[in-house]
Amino acid sequence: MLTWLHRNFVLRPFEGMVKGRNTFRYWGELERTQWLSRTELEYRQLESLRRLLSHSYQNCPYYRCEWDRLGLKPNTVHTLADFHDWPILTKEAIRINRAQMRSSVPGQQMIAKATGGSSGAPLQFDLNLESHERRVAATYRGYNWAGAGPGTKQFFLWGAALGDRTWKQYAKDRLYDWLNRRITINSFEFSRAKVPEFNNRLNRFRPDVIVAYTNPLYAFAQSLEELKQIPYSPRSIVVGAEKIYPFQRELIERVFRAPIFETYGAREFMIIGGECDRHxxxxxxxxxxxxxxVDDQGHPTPDGEEGNVVITDLTNYGMPFVRYINGDRAVAGFTECPCGRGLPLLRKVVGRQLDMIDTPDGRRVPGEFFPHLLKDFPAVERFQVVQESNSRVEIRLVLRPGWDDTSRIRLDAELRKVLGSTIAIDVTPVASIPLTAAGKLRVVVRTSGSASELTPSANRTK
Ligand SMILES: [Zn+2]
Structure with missing residues (x-):
């Protein structure tokens, strides 16, 4: 009842009348279309794709030039399979061609965003307003599968905004929390010492749902069990931002006595996929x-085999992403779900797993902190965090022009705030960062006894 009231008398009028957004309308559409047959959905996908390709060819200099060079014409795409030969878009290409990738259609309202790039290279990109509204709507739907739709009471254990917040930003954050009926606990501050405080807040707030980064929630659950504390049990738990392993799911579900719903998203697109109640x-x-x-040549990977995730955003007409390889790995094969929704299931996201960093005062900082922080430093081209012992951490940076003393001082201060006062922090500019044997960049590397059970071998979950 409260959920319904909050949804319809707070959130809906705020989105629609105050902000003038179509989010709720798009959400309504998505709630209907999810039940269409797979054939119908694929037909619509093809139509949307053809529209997007024509638009990109006509209005985005980068695509026109690239496709002309390869002799590709949007009007030759008659099936989704025809599209499999089109070129892959890399992060590097976006970094070089951002301006030429933007649509030249005048009057489009654009939003600039940045991703920390768990792969270790921050990325700046743009999207148009409608795309933003449609992706928020998709997030409403995905969370709704987990019983966490708009208006539900949500306890967020999430990476909070960094830097010193002015009172205005602080007020805005609190307003946003109130509008969304949530409280936000900063997951980057998680430590064993904080467990009683986090637990108290959870027990007082009594949320419908916990929404969390996987690794801090796992560490929280582990500590609660060790301390023999029984936390408040929400209806469900939504995890995202980090891959969840079966052993983590089992422990978290046991401690909170609630089912987990995994979501898969990315800053570039927001929600990509999510579990329904059939899991x-x-x-x-x-x-x-x-x-x-797809495999390394860009062709579809056979069912059941691991490959690279490649995404085309059918809504972003401001700066189209066409066959963008985002650095994640997944197991191929799009199956059907017994729930009856036509939306195909992705078998499994293998994802990327970032190690945790230990501090001498006993805290464990999730690896996700570093991409989150460094995305705000445009002069950082690549980075790697290396920990050889609990008393010292090294941040290696490949730098672009524009790095100066102010950036260095700001970075030091932000690192100190989260890593604490006792750890030695070395920020080292380097010419390059070597990749792993698999050609991937490891963003966080622990060379001492691993901070968690998440050893790199756990990445190979085929
Ligand atoms: Zn389902």
Missing amino acids: AGLHLTTENLIVEV
């Missing part, structure tokens, strides 16, 4: 995105 895989946001799993 049979991740339903893809098929209306907004084409998600492919």
Whole structure:
């Protein structure tokens, strides 16, 4: 009842009348289209794709030039399979061609965003307003599968905004929390010492749902169990931002006595997929995105085999992403779900797993902190965090022009705030950062006894 009231008398009027957004309307559409047949959804996907390709060819200099060079014409795409030969878009290409990738259509309202790039290289990009509204709507739907739709009471254990917040920003954050009926606990501050405080806040707030980064929630659950504390049990738990392993799911569900719903998202697109109550895989946001799993040559990976995730955003007309390889790995094969939704299931996201960093005062900082922080330093081209012992951490940076003393001092201060006062922090500019044998960049590397059970071998979960 309260959920319904909050949704319809707070959130809906705020989105619609105050902000003038179509989020709720798009959400309504998505709630209907999820039940269409797979054939119908694919037909619509193809139509959307053809529209997007024509638009990109006509209005984005980068795509026109690239496709002309390869002799590709949007009007030759008659099936989704025709699209499999189109070129892959890399992060590097976006970094070089951002301005030429933007649509030249005048009067489009654009939003600039940045991703920390768990792969270790921050990325700046743009999207148009409608795309933003449609992706928020898709998030409403995905969370709704988990019983965490708009208006539900939500306890967020999430990476909070960094830097010193002015009172205005602080007030805005609190207003945003109130509008969304949530409290936000900063996951970057998680430590064993904080467990009683976090637990108290949870028990007082009594949320419908916990929404969390996987690793801090796992560490929280572990500590609660060790301390023999029984926390408040929400209806459900939504995890995202980090891959969840079966052993983590089992422990978290045991401690909180509630089912976990895994979501898969990215800053570039927001929600890509999420679990429904059958927990049979991740339903893809098929209306907004084409998600492919491909081999290193860009061709579809056979069912059941691991490959690279490649995404085309059907809604971003401001700066189209066409066959963008985001650095994640997944197991190919799009199956059907017994729930009856036409949205295909992605079998499994293998994802990337970042190690945790230990501090001498006993805290464990999730690896996600570093991409989150460094995305705000445009002069950082690549980075790697290396920990050889609990008393010292090294931040290696490949720098672009524009790095100066102010950036260095600001970075030092931000690192100190989260890593504490006793750890030695070395920020080292380097010419390059070597990749792993698999050609991937490891963002956080622990060379001492691993901070968690998440050893790199756990990445190979085929
Ligand atoms: Zn389902």
